[in-house]
Amino acid sequence: MPWVCSEPSRRRRALLTPLLVIGALLVIAPAPALAQPQPHNRWRLGVFPVTGFLGYTSHYGSRLGPGGSVEPHAGLDIAAPLGSPIHSWWTGVVQEVINDGACGVGLVLRSGLYEHLYCHLAGTAGADLYRSGPVSLRRGQRVNGGQLIGHVGLSGRTSGPHLHWGVRYRGRWLDPARVLRAMAASRASKRLPPPRVGGSTSAPLQP
Numbered sequence: 001m002p003w004v005c006s007e008p009s010r011r012r013r014a015l016l017t018p019l020l021v022i023g024a025l026l027v028i029a030p031a032p033a034l035a036q037p038q039p040h041n042r043w044r045l046g047v048f049p050v051t052g053f054l055g056y057t058s059h060y061g062s063r064l065g066p067g068g069s070v071e072p073h074a075g076l077d078i079a080a081p082l083g084s085p086i087h088s089w090w091t092g093v094v095q096e097v098i099n100d101g102a103c104g105v106g107l108v109l110r111s112g113l114y115e116h117l118y119c120h121l122a123g124t125a126g127a128d129l130y131r132s133g134p135v136s137l138r139r140g141q142r143v144n145g146g147q148l149i150g151h152v153g154l155s156g157r158t159s160g161p162h163l164h165w166g167v168r169y170r171g172r173w174l175d176p177a178r179v180l181r182a183m184a185a186s187r188a189s190k191r192l193p194p195p196r197v198g199g200s201t202s203a204p205l206q207p
């Protein structure tokens with residue numbers, strides 16, 4: 001059974017609710033082509049966000065929820081051991097520090113027209129400040145691509161340790177798997193090694 005995961009925040013859930021009336025298929029709108037990414041056209045520089053990858057436990061799109069109803073899932077669930085380091089997909093700025101019942105402890109980073117969301121983190125979040133082990137991030141703080149930004153936890157609506165990773169472009173959710181494929185294809189065309197996974201200095205969070 002896939003680990004349960006839910007929408008990133010109550011606010012976003014509220015935005016999605018009217019669309020559920022129209023139908024789950026319409027909720028997940030077709031993603032814009034990745035041929036004109038902003039702010040860069042250098043996908044090979046993106047960083048896979050989790051160290052300790054164990055597998056994908058829930059894909060992007062519609063799926064059956066715990067009650068048997070169809071529900072949207074606007075992200076990719078990446079399973080990893082508890083405390084695994086999480087790295088920023090791209091250079092950006094901390095736009096939001098989340099602490100709610102769905103996403104749990106989480107972060108939204110903005111990179112140009114992209115927002116990337118990280119949910120179910122370890123650590124604490126409050127007053128626009130996120131802390132986990134050596135990580136301390138405040139809203140408005142700049143982060144580099146690949147920078148350690150947190151650790152895999154069990155916060156929010158989840159039944160197992162994983163990262164819920166979401167990517168939005170101009171406010172519309174993208175399938176993160178498409179982003180990863182574009183990263184890999186870009187690197188292959190340049191004869192570069194596969195996307196790096198995190199940084200060399202990161203270590204699992206010690207309990």
Ligand SMILES: [Zn+2]
Nearest residue numbers: 005006077164
């Ligand atoms: Zn999820």
